[in-house]
Amino acid sequence: MSVENRAKKPWLPPRWFIRLAWSVHRGLYRVFRGRVGLWRPRAGGWGTLRLTATGRRTGQQRSVIIGYVEDGPNLVSLAMNGWGEGEPAWWLNLQTHPDATVDLVDGQRLVRGHAATGDERLRLWARWREIDTNLDAYAALRSSETAVVVLEPRPGASDTLQGS
Structure with a gap:
């Protein structure tokens, strides 16, 4: 088998680096009170949003910044946990x-x-x-299927809340 035909395993930074990068991102969001850290999807790309959900064990509000794309009125993300094993806590919540x-x-x-x-x-x-043309290769690093998460507007809720 030639080198060109062999599937190349995608490179991922160490887990500690991924966690550090997301912690810094969340920290910048907090320090700048939401003025830094979120962006709309660019042409051919993704954006970031801050998701706040209720903790499955604690019942307390938990927030995380995740990537998303728009699909009509829906926002779509991947429950990928940095391409590591297991489901991310936000998706379990x-x-x-x-x-x-x-x-x-x-x-x-x-x-x-x-x-x-x-x-x-x-x-x-x-x-x-x-x-991301390497999406399938990254997903293959996990033993379980990566969930595609759809965040749809809640029935009866206005599209955008005022005063935020």
Whole structure:
């Protein structure tokens, strides 16, 4: 088998570095009171949002900054845990308590999270694959399927909350 035909395993920084980078990101968001750290998806790219969900064990509000793309009124993320094993805590929390709040550059939204399945999952995974051509290789590093998480506007909630 030639070198070109061998599947190249994607490189990931050490886990401690990934955790440090996200901690710094959250810290900048807090220090600058939300004026730094969030951005809208750019053409052919992804943005960041701050998701606040109810903790599955504590019942307390837990916040995390995650990447997303827009799909009509929905916001779509990948429950990837830095491509490490296990599900990220935010996704486990959403599975238990699907109602959450997201902070975007232009304000807050009340959302309800669910895992995309079937054709919806295939379509949204393909959308993420357009952004990251190594997506399948990164996903192969995990022993379980990476959930495609859809954050849809909560029924009866206005699109953007005022005063945020």
